[in-house]
Amino acid sequence: VLAGTGLAIANSLADAERDAASLTATIATALGHGRAIRLGALLDAAAGGIATITAIMLAGPNLGTVIACAGAAMLAVGVALGFRGQLQRAWEVQAVGYGILAAGWAAAFAAAGLL
Secondary structure, eight states, rough: HHHHHHHHHHHHHHHHHHHTTOOOOOHHHHHHHHHHHHHHHHHHHHHHHHHHIIIIIIOOSSHHHHHHHHHHHHHHHHHHHHHHHHHHHHHHHHHHHHHHHHHHHHHHHTTTOOO
């Protein structure tokens, strides 16, 4: 839920100018740019942190954990791009980061015999 909401906010931010011009109510237009980007970053940090920490702490060191960490790093790059104003690219990079993070998390738990 955290990851989906964070990604939805990032996607909404990419379209916020067009949505505001057409008077379309979205999470980004309702919260405003500053609050939306900070909330999205907070949700992304929470989701990415929880997934990465659980992979490290519960599954231990394995290739899946490394992949999960790489996905979390890509997620962080996406968040940074958003703060730099590259909103379209930001949500795309975040989506890819979440995909890599999820695959790595699942692989880590599978390799540890926990999944």
